[in-house]
Amino acid sequence: QQQVKQSPQSLIVQKGGISIINCAYENTAFDYFPWYQQFPGKGPALLIAIRPDVSEKKEGRFTISFNKSAKQFSLHIMDSQPGDSATYFCAASITGSARQLTFGSGTQLTVLP
């Protein structure tokens, strides 16, 4: 079963707009929530991550919002640029787990010039 559900599957945004990708999880033991960015022909790379003791984390134009009670978290990309066009994966893990990351299904973001 998919423990981390991600939506939408694809997203098209105009340059300068806000991109929003949502994820929901089921396992309340998850305590680390990273987002990975993947460009075509490349492996995923860590973009930004959050722990559930904070409700928001911002790094430049990228912000993670976290709602522990709803078991949901989201990625907001402000002032989206064509260079942000990539596939984004949310993920979740349990600190100290050998199983590392459980990934969402991915969102293909296209930012139009």
Add this chain to the structure above:
Amino acid sequence: EAQVTQNPRYLITVTGKKLTVTCSQNMNHEYMSWYRQDPGLGLRQIYYSMNVEVTDKGDVPEGYKVSRKEKRNFPLILESPSPNQTSLYFCASSWGLARVGNEQFFGPGTRLTVL
């Protein structure tokens, strides 16, 4: 340059013909892992290794084998590939178990087609 390398990057093979995808990292990481990426399913873990000679199953281990004889290398073995193993495969490595600041570094991927 710190990196995870995979070979080959592209492979087309036929059902039943044994193949190995190599993975090597130069960061002295203890933890290594294999994932497969399929449309609509994200990345799913196949096998992982916490150190030399220590391996364990991930979420989708059927049809795959791994070995960890050296710290830097973690090959993925398909002894009798089948068409349902057609996928994009990623190797990843990190210092240790999951925790904040312990980022997984991914290789560039191997696209495998089994006819």
